[in-house]
Amino acid sequence: MTRLSPATAYRRLVRSGRPWALVQIVIVLVFSTLAAADFRSINHDCALLLQAAQLVLEGHRPYVDLFETNPPWIIFLNVPIAWVSRALGLSAALTFVLAVQLLFAAGALALSHVLGRLARRLDQAEAGTLILGFILANGLIAIRGELGQREHLFFLALVPYAFLRLLRHQGGACHRWVAGSIGLALGLTVLVKPHFFIGPILLEIVLVVAHGRRPAPGRPEWIAALAPMGAYALYWLTLPPPVWRAFTDHAAFMLGGYGAYAKGLGRIVESLVTYDGYTAVALVLTVTWIALVARMRFVLRPIVLVLLAVTVSGLAILLIQSRNYGYHRAPFYGGAAMLLAASLVVARSQSRNRRGLGWLRCDMVLVPFGLAVGTAALSLGLVVPAVLRPGPDSPLERIVKRWSRPGDTVFFIDTSVTPAYPLLLLLDRKPGTRTFYCYPLALIGKLSGRWSDEDSPRPPDPGALIARELRYLAELEEDLRRSRPAMVLIRKPPCQACPAGFDVRDYLRVVGVMSRAVTPLFDRVEDHPLFWVYVRCRICERRPLVPHLHLETVEALLKSLIDAPRKDERCATTSPRTF
Known part of the structure; x- marks a missing residue:
């Protein structure tokens, strides 16, 4: 029986794919558990839209009983979450976080399936590095407090769709149900904001230019993506005329005045340079890879082009919105995180058959492991103390x-x-x-x-x-x-x-x-x-006076006692709910 050296056994273990699958599962579970444990930190916009969905379940109608700055599609996407929360008796915030983590895990599985079918097959270490890049990108977004934001959901759907379109252009096949699920996820999220269409459009342009031919057919994903678009169009066509007029009036009001919240393009560009370290790294990676792709030809160039399309579309979405909110950067940061993973994969691929660089073939892939473990440890350090020893209420x-x-x-x-x-x-x-x-x-x-x-x-x-x-x-x-x-x-x-x-x-x-x-x-x-x-003021409860009553409350109490038959609406007493 031949005994393997530790180095040979290590290389075979890495190439087998088992460590990658194990680490991916562990990291997804860690992030999901942490997000569920810290559900009280749900993003403010997500909480507002979830409460709007609760009101829709109670019979409130958009543009009649409630108005929001976004088109109603994102409210409709939250309605199933609100219904499940009510049916199971769970916290709405916890249900929302679990739903986002389910979408996150499904996206990682779909991406793994597509990467395994690319024409230029990636080995387990290369595919695992890209998937870990996707997982870490979502972990970064969650740590920044942007879990479940509209831009985050769009990024979760766009990345698997981007690699699926690359597979189609290379002539590869994908399981019908996987392709349909990826297309449906994109169709559901791209309708949230009109400028999200920049992502898939730019992606198709890049792939057509790179391959020199018309868009490759992708019937399952396109049909699935068009289904929610058709349902949304039907919703608008069947709106009663009064509701339609209320919507157009509100839309004109929003378009005319929402510039009050804008920061201006100059401030956005300035903040891209001075905002934080994430932005600097993302910009350097994007510009560097654009320059390299324009000059060089290498085996994994299509993968880098796809990720550049995702990253640049995220940057375009950030600039178009001109609000400079942190969550607007989620697709840009996520795409840059995956570009970082692609950098490791390309470096490993280029090191093959080069003397003195052979050690990179296995050892370089340990970097994503280190990033994954470090990010998980950081998350544990931040979240677990807050969950086990919650601080006092604000x-x-x-x-x-x-x-x-x-x-x-x-x-x-x-x-x-x-x-x-x-x-x-x-x-x-x-x-x-x-x-x-x-x-x-x-x-x-x-x-x-x-x-x-x-x-x-x-x-x-x-x-x-x-x-x-x-x-x-x-x-x-x-x-x-x-x-x-x-x-x-x-x-x-x-x-x-x-x-x-x-x-x-x-x-x-x-x-x-x-x-x-x-x-x-x-x-x-x-x-x-x-x-x-x-x-x-509550006149019917007749509660005793409390120490912090104000003069106007005392006057109202005397007036209500004198004019009791009139049932005046003024205050009889003011007291906390604990009395």
Whole structure:
């Protein structure tokens, strides 16, 4: 019996593929477990859209009962998650995180299947390196707090589709159900934002130019991708005329005023250089590989071209959105992480048959192992202590818990999504306003031309309000009365997308919303660094006075006792939910 040297046994073990499969499974399980354990850190936009889906399940209609800055498709994608959460009695945030991790694992399996069928077959170490690059890219996105964001979902679907299209252009075959699943995932995610179509379009252009022929047919994935597009088109065609008019009016309002949240192309480009280390690495990798691909011909060039198409489309999506939000960078960062993995694969491939570089063939592939283990250890170090020893509630969370109960409505008058979300979803409170947060205030300021980024405006003259402003203020008052919130929290200056001198509460005082819909029904009870806190007066509970009652509450109590037969709406007492 021939005895193998340790070096030979090591090389055979690496080439067999078993370590790669084991590490992939372990890393996916680690990231999934950590994400599920830390579900309270769900991204704010994801929490808002998930709560919108809960309202749709309750019968609310988009552009009639609720309005959001995004087209409704992303809300519809969250409806099954909200339904499963309700049916199983699970936390909505936990259900959402588990659903995203399921999509993540499915994407890794689909990518593994496609890489094994490429015309220029990759060995186990090379394919495993690319798959680990995909896994680490998603781990990086999750660590940055962007798990489940729309750009993250798009990246999860685009990468397997990109390699599937490469397989088609090389004349390879793929299992029909795998191809259909990959196409369906892309069709579901590309509809979320119109500019996501840049990804598959740029990919096809790159593949056609690289192979010098027309697009290769891919019937299963194309049919599956077109199915949700057809369903979405049918939804729009069957909208009742009043709802269609409401949508077009809201879309025109958004397109005209959403520039209030824009940072400008110059600031975006500047931030790409100065934002963080991730951006610098991503830019260097992208530019370097574009230069190398233009000059060199090598065996794995098609794989690098596909990943460059993914990365450059991610950069284009970031620049087009011009918001400079961290999650807009997810496809760009993810593509760059996979380019890093491809760099190792290409270096290993180029080292073959070269004297003195043979050791790279096996040892270089240990780098992804080290990255995977290091990332998992970092995640464990960050998440496990927070899960085992959770810190105290934030001051805002304590205030909301003190003055409201689960299921109550909490009304945030704020131009930012945070900190209202994910707080409302995690504490099981409902939003008071039909727009979830008061972004129309920022849009109206942009449309009215009363302020800019440089000046410090005074509250407007009530006689100078524009028509869209009057309409929104009427809707805001209607929401305050209709939803009967337990609390109203008004943002202190500064507020997002507002000039430095703009005070939301002063504005509401000048236009009359405070005197008509807030102060007659609510008492200001305590302060928070970011909000003025008002609590609804309850005349029917007859609770004892509490130490922090304000003078207006005492006056309202005396008035309600004198005029009891009239059942005045003013406050009999104000007390926390614990009394």
